[in-house]
Amino acid sequence: MSQTTVSRTVVLTNRAGLHLRAAMLIAKTVRQFAAQVSIVKSHQRVEATDMLQIISLGAECGAELGIEATGQDADQVLDALGRLFSDNFGEDQEPGN
């Protein structure tokens, strides 16, 4: 089984930053795939399935994040996450909850 690691950089563009609901959507999305995913903000690295860890990053609007995925469907999970970020987590740009 090939264990390729792919990574990509995303920029947070939703107003509220990586908050509770955004973290939940990330965790939910990642769980649908087999790949291991981590999120990197400057020197902090957290598992993308750990909501509490994700919020603890304190990533605000404008923050640059690295996403790294390892596993067979690494590319697919990054695509799915990329859509989530570019879609501002489905927020209509009011401060979310």
Add this chain to the structure above:
Amino acid sequence: MQKLQGIAVSSGVAIGEALVMDNEGFRIPRRFVARDAVDEELDRLQRAIASASDEISRHRDAVSKELGDKYSAIFEAHLQMLHDSRLQSELVEMIRQRHYSPEYAVSRTLRRYAQVVQSLESRYLAERANDIFDIEKRLLRHLLGRRREGIFHLTSPVLVLAHNLTPSEAANLDSRFVKGFVTETGGPGSHTAIVAEALGIPAVVGTGAFLTEVSGGDLVIIDGNEGLVVLQPDEETLARYRHEAEERRSLATQLEALRDLPATTVDGQQVLLMGNIEFPYEVDHCTDRGADGVGLYRTEFLYLGADTEPNEEGHFQAYSQVVRAMGDRPVTIRTFDLGADKLPNPPAPEDERNPCLGLRSIRLALRNLGMFRTQLRAILRASALGNVRVMFPLVSTLLELRQAKMILADMMEELEENGIRFNRDLPVGMMVEVPAAVMMIDHFVDEIDFLSIGTNDLIQYTLAVDRGNKEVVGLYNAADPAVVKLIHIAIQAANRKSRPINLCGQMSGNPVYTMLLLGLGLRQMSVSPGALPEIKKICRSVTIEQCEAVAKRVLTMENARDIKSYLKEELKKRAPQLA
């Protein structure tokens, strides 16, 4: 280790396990579980998570149906967080490896996350800590189930850490187990402070928010002398405090030997040393330490923590218990010193923006004569049983004093008509705690049998400082020369007319001021019972001549800091072990 500075309201040091009360009076229980109970406790955690999940799902579905998915998303997020795999494994690890109780594990883990989130720069994100607290509370509620308990069912010694204690919570603290307490809010005049003193346990109030940083079972030190709280102290700090506690214990043992000796100075001046009490049971604390009487019997406890006003019989029982215990020694009962906000009836007035300057104390009594009469009747009846004296608080004008005395005279007449026994010559006194009363003291001494200086309020009104306000509490100082001068004027005026004058504020219980007060001419002091031995020791270690020299010098000094450090030096000379 973390240190918090608050306001010291009751002296002493306590070291022990924390009992944390959150805003809902929710108690977070003990830290450890028995080794063989681990599996059972893990089951309990899983059941709690499951039932909390069910509850959240129900909320989510209801909100979603009513308002749409957008509004139920928060519950979905909570649900996901509960099932966060990392969180679950952390909780399991704490219970399995460290034998923490599920409650402790939940509160410790989630509070740690909440702390991280709270410290985030983004204010919006930082506020999400509330979601984490919410989950913590929900889980705790499910864990504790029916075992959810307040502060009233204790089985082992604890230090209570709370946002605030209501008067009834404070009054009902189980003194067998509560060894000290800390509240986030409150000031030195708060009722909780008085209760702590009554219980003789160290207490610190007004620390500001910190409860999210502790968990039940954490080791805590309460330093009621310095107003310090130490959370999870390191070994060195712990050792230092344990050593101090040991020294205090041995000093207390030494001082016990003074119990039956009089508070007489080296040159033979007798000092009347009495106790301040609030609750009837405290009379034992006075007799145990050989007090010459009760110099201040506060009666507010009869009104606080009760839904209805006490009746005459309730008053009478509380008074007679103390009067009988004191035998022929004086018991000074102070009529109620309450703010209008403390009463169930009548409702608080609308314009009470400044309760310290508002409708309280004797002012309230004169406006609620029914209440006042009930209390006076009970005091009069108790006066037949022993050496009772009555005292009016917060008198600021002669008119108030005359009105209060008139009502007392009415009550005497009423009792006489009904053939009820009382002491016709009941001594009537007043508190001197408003600067206006000091300015008019020459008139007051002609109309009163005795006086008692209440320094807590006198300082507050003289220096215009709210003791409960952390920003200005530093200005509140018994050593302020203006305060010393007012006390001097009052003592001189009383002594000229041979009217007994007492001092019953916290100042008289502080060893630093004993020599000064004796030097100013004071011959009676009333202190919290715990302070009796120390103050007696000082009286027995000094001469009036030495004290007068100290007072003379202090009266020439210009600021509180100089006065206080001078007094400390003098104390060190005469009673080094108390300095």
